[in-house]
Amino acid sequence: MxxxxxxxxxxxxxxxxxxxxxxxxxxxxxVFNDMHPNMESYQSVMALSDADIIHGFSDGTFRPYDQVTRGQAAKMVVRAINLDPGQEVPNPNFSDVPTDHEFYPYIAVLAFHGLMGGYGDGNFGINDKLQRGQMAKLIAHAYNIEKHPWKSGQFKDVDANAFYAPYLTGLLEKNITTGTSPNEFSPGKFVDRGQMAIFLHRAEQTRGKNP
Missing domain, CATH: 1.20.5 (Single alpha-helices involved in coiled-coils or other helix-helix interfaces)
Known part of the structure; x- marks a missing residue:
């Protein structure tokens, strides 16, 4: 017995x-009912979700193919590099970012640290879609990746005088980003949420973190 x-x-x-x-x-x-292991962004999305850096939507989706807005990107970056969105910082006074907006504290702290700015017209462009050129500058600033004059002829669509050009060399060397084809970077193309997760995940790994 x-x-x-x-x-x-x-x-x-x-x-x-x-x-x-x-x-x-x-x-x-x-975690997300629209993410599957065969997706290119799957590992990055899952790793950053586990690290509480990125979140999905109330319906259980992550929506990896939705284009990421500048406001959403600001929140992702702040959480990734462990800035405190509750830090008391001056109001950057972007005309389209009221202080009661969901993304205000993230945008304000990024602006305070000089990591992300707005446009010449006083707007931040909170609902504007993030372009690949803007992404390059944002990631490089956030992760202290040294900028260099753009000299490579690899991408025929990169102007050496473009605002994002000095940041590309470091990102490419660290494999944080690549071109959309062997000879094009597509700086004006919009970044989707899955791609943003990939960029952030790679950037995290370059500084010895493995979320």
Whole structure:
């Protein structure tokens, strides 16, 4: 009888172990119902989600192919580099970013540290889609990647005098970004949420972090 009870207890313990193991795996892979392991951005999205850097939507989706806005990008970067959005900083006075806006504290702290600015007309462009050229400058600033004069002829669509050009060399050397083709960077193309996760994940890894 005692042997039967001991055997039963072991079976129960093993059953609980496997149940917990498999359920944790399922939850780790099932955070977003629109993300699948065969997606290019899957590993990056899952890693940054586990690190509480990026979040999805209330319906359980991440929407990796939605274009990321400048406001969303600001929040992602602040969380990635551990800036405190609760820090008391001066109001950057962007005309399209009221102080009660969801993204205000993230934009304000980035502006205070000189990591992301607005446009010449006084707007931040909070709902504007983030372009790849803007992404390059933002990531390079946020991760202190040294800028160099653009000399490479690799991308025919990169103007050496463009605002983002000095930041590209460092990003390319560290494999944080690549071109959209062997000879094009597509600086004006919009960044989607999955791509932004990839860029951030690679940037995190360059500074010895492995989220």
């Amino acid at each position: 005692k042997k039967s009870l001991r055997l039963f207890s072991k079976v129960v313990v093993l059953g609980l172990f496997f149940s917990l193991f498999f359920s944790s795996n399922v939850s780790a892979q099932g």
